[in-house]
Amino acid sequence: MDTPPTDDRRTTTAPATDDRFSVPLRGVAVDPETRCAHWDSAVDVVALRFGCCETYYPCDACHDAATDHEAEPWPRDRFDEAAVLCGACGATLTAREYLDGDSEGQSPSGNRAPPDDGEAQRAAGSRERPDDDACPRCDAAFNPGCRAHRDRYFEV
Ligand SMILES: [Zn+2]
Ligand SMILES: [Zn+2]
Numbered sequence: 001m002d003t004p005p006t007d008d009r010r011t012t013t014a015p016a017t018d019d020r021f022s023v024p025l026r027g028v029a030v031d032p033e034t035r036c037a038h039w040d041s042a043v044d045v046v047a048l049r050f051g052c053c054e055t056y057y058p059c060d061a062c063h064d065a066a067t068d069h070e071a072e073p074w075p076r077d078r079f080d081e082a083a084v085l086c087g088a089c090g091a092t093l094t095a096r097e098y099l100d101g102d103s104e105g106q107s108p109s110g111n112r113a114p115p116d117d118g119e120a121q122r123a124a125g126s127r128e129r130p131d132d133d134a135c136p137r138c139d140a141a142f143n144p145g146c147r148a149h150r151d152r153y154f155e156v
């Protein structure tokens with residue numbers, strides 16, 4: 001809403017990377033919050049790292065346009081490494097942080113609350129919104145639709 005979508009679009013193809021970001025990133029018509037030519041709504045502020053070239057792209061279509069190889073999802077055995085960039089605040093998240101979305105680090109296992117204890121949970125953690133797709137650092141909303149095709153980006 002307060003972000004003009006047309007300013008400062010940049011297309012970057014391999015082997016160059018977009019120097020506006022703290023991580024190696026390429027894509028088509030990428031704006032400063034990592035929206036791209038393909039995903040351009042207010043919540044499309046996530047860039048994902050690909051296993052094949054270890055570079056971040058706003059989406060898989062950007063990957064294919066910016067490189068000449070086939071995209072490979074981020075490998076499961078590296079889920080504890082940074083693999084997601086929040087375009088809103090510039091933080092990187094591990095694949096696990098992004099996919100879980102609900103726990104900071106490990107949650108104590110073997111100590112589960114009963115599922116119907118919603119009220120207590122709500123009072124205890126109103127700051128955290130377990131089921132929302134949002135940046136755990138800046139709370140920017142992420143596109144919940146990304147979950148539908150997460151297997152393009154993360155090895156499952
Ligand atoms: Zn690649
Ligand atoms: Zn794209």
Ligand SMILES: [Zn+2]
Binds near residue numbers: 088135136137
């Ligand atoms: Zn953020």
